[in-house]
Amino acid sequence: MLRLLLTCSLLSTFIMFTYVPAMAQDDLLDLLDSTVDDPETIDYTFATFKTTRVITSRSIETPAAGEMQFLIAHRFGRVNGGWRDFFGLDQANIRMDFEYGITDFWSVGWGRSNVFKQWDGYTRVKFLRQSTGKRKMPITAEALASVAMTSGNWVNPDRRNYISSRASYVFQLMVARKFTRNLSAQIMGTMLHKNLVTSRQDKNDIFMVGAGARYLLTGSFGLTMEYHYLIPDRIVSPIDAPKTDHSFSIGFDLETGGHVFQIMATNNLGMTEHQYFTSATTGQWLKGDIHLGFNVNRVFTIADYEKMKQKKEARRLKKEGPKD
Template sequence: MKFLTTICLLLIAPVIWAQEADLLSLVDSGGQKEYVTGAFKSSRVINGHSVEFIGKNVLDVRILHRFGRISDGIGEFFGLDQAAMRMGFDYGLGKNLTIGVGRSTAEKELDGFIKYRPIQQATGGKGASPVSVVLAAGAALTTQKFAADAKFTDTKHRMAYYSEVIIGRKFTEAFSLQVSPTYVHRNLVASQTDDNDTYAVGIGGRLKLSKRVAFVADYHYVVSGLNKDLYKNPLSLGFDIETGGHVFQLHFSNATGMNEKAFITNTTDSWGSGEIRFGFNLSRVFTIGKKKNTPGS
């Protein structure tokens, strides 16, 4: 109950605070609506989607690595001898519309998503919204071979789906926060103690430390649908480093999966037990068409 109350307060607080004072309106906008950008440096916080978009006609090539557990020690070179990877390609169909596909080595999984922003945070002007609202939905297909004695082997049993609503706000030039209620459906689950439907709430934040460096945090609390004795809530902490057209992200996480189905429903490592993995995300954008609209800093 305390958790749900906290989430409700997070959802309504931006609206209340915006009525009292807009922290981003320190410069007179002359009554013109100005959209707020740069809440996050990337279209992803770490694992989860952010309220930011890559822009129209922009291709974002994303290479993600998750190494082994640091707690495995020197024998596994503190996890660096092991690695899981995802390569993804996100494309901006419009300022507020992005599609993407990717392939992960974990479970040899293919995934795709569509992401749309009906409301963008703005200052000044009539009808300016104090928050951004983003809708995202995706699917994942496991392509690794089933065990020889597997009972369910049809393609439909390899499928999983997710949908989420992301509500975020850039409170100041240095601080942004978002909340993302998420629903995941798996056609096939590994254990009878798990449900096909999983509900989670994600929280993502960014604290700007310098012009090109920011601290980021990404956490998903699983409300229901998983065996809590086996599965853990994914938590990732890291730093965004912007270098021209690249956004390089270094982080530590207890999650190996790199799409919503994977990191929300398949995380079994625990921060409390020291089961932490070092990883990085590398994002490089290319302008395919004439128009470019990338997130600000």
């Protein structure tokens, strides 16, 4: 008995002394870190832009899954109209836009603008998402397809008019990167196809390349700018005079709890890509043909984000079994 006890004690003492150095962590937090490897997850970059628009152009942001984004946009007349036009504020162009996030990377939407009395529907997909962690991706890339129909009276009611003449199509590719917490930038290439153009010399397909950026000064306030270069000689119609110009806009984003306000100065009266490079962008900055305007964005939760995630997780568990 004594011998057994002695042996046990010696053995356990031996074990204790050999193991103690390994166990003696200076800090239990270090032990925690060495015990758990941080789970390898994909960390998607969030809040590249405050909202779904850079200024007038779309940003790569889409509403989160289950959320509806309601946007009201106003563009006023030209500031060089002076006091008589109250610096353009007498006239207002308006657009309403509803966009719904089916998933975090796919949305559908529709809108109506009084410019050209145009209805439009669109869908867009982020096919690359900037991320760190398990999957490293330096950029977010997104494709947009949009169809618009004008609903005004025919310009030329005497001739035979086709309903298809009211339609125009937009395809856009956007690539964006959030460089730092404050600085994000985006480049985009856009193609607009108009079924009906003013004259034979006008091309049906119009192309533009653009860039936009935002710089946050505080968490809720940031400066924005955006430029679209119109590939020349595609809009030649003399009737489209004054000449359609490249679009340049500057503005700022102001975020309150559930709203994002975007205030801008632009030579572009258009509020969708269908309108930019038609007669809507005729103002010239240097001549003071500047429109003031704003977007108000409001998000509504339609479907419960968390519940959807739980369901997704449950489906995954059913399919693949638990993670460990």
